[in-house]
Amino acid sequence: MTQRFLSHADLGALVAAHRRVIAPVRARDDARQTDYLPIRALADAALGAALPRRSLKEFFLPPTEVLLSYRQTKEGVEIKEVPTEAQPQVVLFASPCDAAALEVVDKVMDWEYRDELWFGRREATTIVGLLCSSMDSSCICSAIGLGPDSPRGSDVLLTPVEGGYLAQVITPKGEALLSDCAATEASAAAVAQAEAARQQARQKVENNAPAIPDGFAAWLEENFDHPVWRTMALRCHGCGACAGVCPTCHCFDIVDEHDSSDEGVRRRNWDSCQTAKFTLQASGHNPRQGQSERFRQRIQHKFSIYPKRFGEILCTGCGRCCRVCAGGMDLSEILGGLIALAKKGAEGSGR
Amino acid sequence: MKELQELAAKLLADGAVQVVLGYEEGPRGVRPAFITDPAQAGRLVFDARCVQNLATYLNPRRQHIVQLGKPAVVVKGCDARAIAGLVRERQIARESVVVIAVRCGGVLQRPEENAALSSETTAVRCAGCDAREPRLYDYILGELPPPPPVNASRDEQIAMLEKMTPAERKGFWDGELSRCILCHACREACPMCFCVQCTAERALPQWIDPSPTLHGNRAWQMMRVLHQAGRCVDCLECERACPEDIPLGLFARYIAGAVETRFGYKACDDPAAPAPLGVFSTEDGEEFIR
Numbered sequence: 001m002t003q004r005f006l007s008h009a010d011l012g013a014l015v016a017a018h019r020r021v022i023a024p025v026r027a028r029d030d031a032r033q034t035d036y037l038p039i040r041a042l043a044d045a046a047l048g049a050a051l052p053r054r055s056l057k058e059f060f061l062p063p064t065e066v067l068l069s070y071r072q073t074k075e076g077v078e079i080k081e082v083p084t085e086a087q088p089q090v091v092l093f094a095s096p097c098d099a100a101a102l103e104v105v106d107k108v109m110d111w112e113y114r115d116e117l118w119f120g121r122r123e124a125t126t127i128v129g130l131l132c133s134s135m136d137s138s139c140i141c142s143a144i145g146l147g148p149d150s151p152r153g154s155d156v157l158l159t160p161v162e163g164g165y166l167a168q169v170i171t172p173k174g175e176a177l178l179s180d181c182a183a184t185e186a187s188a189a190a191v192a193q194a195e196a197a198r199q200q201a202r203q204k205v206e207n208n209a210p211a212i213p214d215g216f217a218a219w220l221e222e223n224f225d226h227p228v229w230r231t232m233a234l235r236c237h238g239c240g241a242c243a244g245v246c247p248t249c250h251c252f253d254i255v256d257e258h259d260s261s262d263e264g265v266r267r268r269n270w271d272s273c274q275t276a277k278f279t280l281q282a283s284g285h286n287p288r289q290g291q292s293e294r295f296r297q298r299i300q301h302k303f304s305i306y307p308k309r310f311g312e313i314l315c316t317g318c319g320r321c322c323r324v325c326a327g328g329m330d331l332s333e334i335l336g337g338l339i340a341l342a343k344k345g346a347e348g349s350g351r
Numbered sequence: 352m353k354e355l356q357e358l359a360a361k362l363l364a365d366g367a368v369q370v371v372l373g374y375e376e377g378p379r380g381v382r383p384a385f386i387t388d389p390a391q392a393g394r395l396v397f398d399a400r401c402v403q404n405l406a407t408y409l410n411p412r413r414q415h416i417v418q419l420g421k422p423a424v425v426v427k428g429c430d431a432r433a434i435a436g437l438v439r440e441r442q443i444a445r446e447s448v449v450v451i452a453v454r455c456g457g458v459l460q461r462p463e464e465n466a467a468l469s470s471e472t473t474a475v476r477c478a479g480c481d482a483r484e485p486r487l488y489d490y491i492l493g494e495l496p497p498p499p500p501v502n503a504s505r506d507e508q509i510a511m512l513e514k515m516t517p518a519e520r521k522g523f524w525d526g527e528l529s530r531c532i533l534c535h536a537c538r539e540a541c542p543m544c545f546c547v548q549c550t551a552e553r554a555l556p557q558w559i560d561p562s563p564t565l566h567g568n569r570a571w572q573m574m575r576v577l578h579q580a581g582r583c584v585d586c587l588e589c590e591r592a593c594p595e596d597i598p599l600g601l602f603a604r605y606i607a608g609a610v611e612t613r614f615g616y617k618a619c620d621d622p623a624a625p626a627p628l629g630v631f632s633t634e635d636g637e638e639f640i641r
Contacts (some may be wrong), residue, residue: 025457027596029598029604030596033596053596054594054595063533063563064562064564105620137378139377140380198498230415234385234415235535237539237540237592239534239535239539239592240535240536240537240539241592241593241594243534244532244534244594244595254426255561255562257560257562267562269533269562270532270563272534286514290414290415291413291415292415322379323377323379326588326592327380327383328377328380328381328383328403328462330377330378330379331623332378333378
């Protein structure tokens with residue numbers, strides 16, 4: 001991994017040199033919040049502000065998108081698929097939890113079926129992460145094995161230092177991005193300053209939740225019928241807001257929309273396992289009858305099913321689910337409770 | 352607070368109820384609590400952070416809560432309007448719930464805020480509140496605190512919207528509704544959205560476009576707000592639940608104003624008061640029918 005120094009002017013030039021750059025900007029409706037949005041100049045980006053309200057997911061898997069259009073003719077049905085090539089884009093100042101989430105979701109998007117729309121956008125995008133400084137008590141990236149300085153998913157990771165940024169070049173894509181700009185060799189002082197900043201950032205989140213222990217996925221599977229699912233789910237409204245803001249929740253629904261009698265489009269729309277409709281079958285039967293079953297599914301999928309299938313936890317600890325929850329459900333507390341039960345179980349069985 | 356904790360413990364110990372729905376300290380401010388053990392009643396709190404309308408949890412569809420047994424629920428006067436609504440619309444029987452009302456001096460906008468009540472931090476729904484002294488209750492607690500500072504931001508927004516031309520107003524709403532992802536969190540958090548099957552989920556015929564395009568989003572929000580006319584209790588749980596921070600309360604306030612003007616009705620805490628959608632009255636205006 002090479003380390004370079006980027007001045008503010010270098011970064012400004014980098015933004016100016018690219019047609020589409022996405023970065024956190026101050027939310028129009030609430031100055032305390034930020035959203036990832038396209039910017040024209042570096043000055044448009046909101047630095048060091050709160051974690052953007054929504055993750056980067058929507059730039060790779062939009063809330064709704066057309067998969068194909070169809071037209072019925074006398075000869076049969078004409079199907080036109082949408083192009084899978086995407087326009088090049090740079091994401092600047094991505095939060096490390098959002099950047100890492102893209103790599104985690106890549107696994108399911110290339111499982112059994114390769115999602116060309118997802119990978120078209122992934123390949124066309126260069127991600128410049130930024131050492132996180134907007135953490136709060138709901139951030140649990142460290143517990144998941146990531147951290148505010150995690151390079152995962154970023155092509156370049158920036159750490160603010162005096163006069164600019166220390167840039168860690170992580171991938172060839174990142175190397176290509178910086179080859180156009182006047183980045184210079186980082187001084188020893190800048191490297192030391194960045195390391196100190198990273199360490200300080202890590203300390204801020206380390207105590208928010210206990211690390212996920214070995215065997216946790218197996219414990220969850222073995223305790224599918226544990227009464228704790230019922231008590232923990234009581235305050236959950238089943239509204240699915242958590243899935244909307246989650247950088248790793250990726251489930252979608254596919255619908256056909258008739259525009260007229262003989263043509264229409266097939267779309268995919270974000271979906272959430274927290275709603276009753278998600279598992280409702282045509283017969284009227286619903287295998288996940290109540291909210292405790294739906295809540296259990298969310299935790300099982302993230303911390304047991306996905307890890308077993310892909311070797312990855314389907315969570316990057318961004319804490320958005322806790323911040324957005326109208327019912328006050330809190331993932332760090334839930335994990336803490338489940339981990340404590342798992343440890344107690346292990347002691348009880350002499351394991 | 353002690354009064355509340357003692358009452359909850361007594362109701363549970365006597366077997367009058369099996370669960371007390373109240374508020375407790377959580378990792379991000381005050382949150383809903385479900386107390387089933389009298390020894391745990393000490394967890395209950397009540398202060399200006401108790402923003403949530405707990406009547407939402409009385410929805411009979413919420414089987415995992417129904418299974419706990421007969422509930423007592425801690426309410427503010429405004430929340431009691433939702434209980435009255437559920438009784439009025441035959442969702443729950445009045446005697447199936449023990450209502451513990453607390454006299455209210457106003458609440459903050461969000462339960463995680465830890466600020467003093469001011470004209471900026473007070474919930475917009477507290478402005479002009481006529482229910483600080485609750486009327487629907489089995490037990491009433493506390494002394495009546497002084498009224499909170501008035502947060503007029505919602506009325507200012509309504510006035511701004513009313514001054515707009517229809518094209519400007521459409522532009523404003525299109526900007527807000529373009530963010531909607533049709534997650535329906537607004538519906539799930541709403542105490543008055545209790546339909547077994549929501550129109551949004553009817554596929555035959557498909558009344559509401561299920562994709563979060565501007566078209567589908569407009570249709571959904573319009574359908575919901577019209578269905579809430581004269582039923583919405585203005586608790587703004589919809590707005591608080593919205594992950595996209597869409598100012599859904601503006602719809603609610605606007606439609607409530609229209610219902611009051613046309614039908615002389617305001618959502619109230621009297622379960623016997625007939626709501627406009629539930630009565631046939633020859634007095635209703637019909638000059639708009641041409």
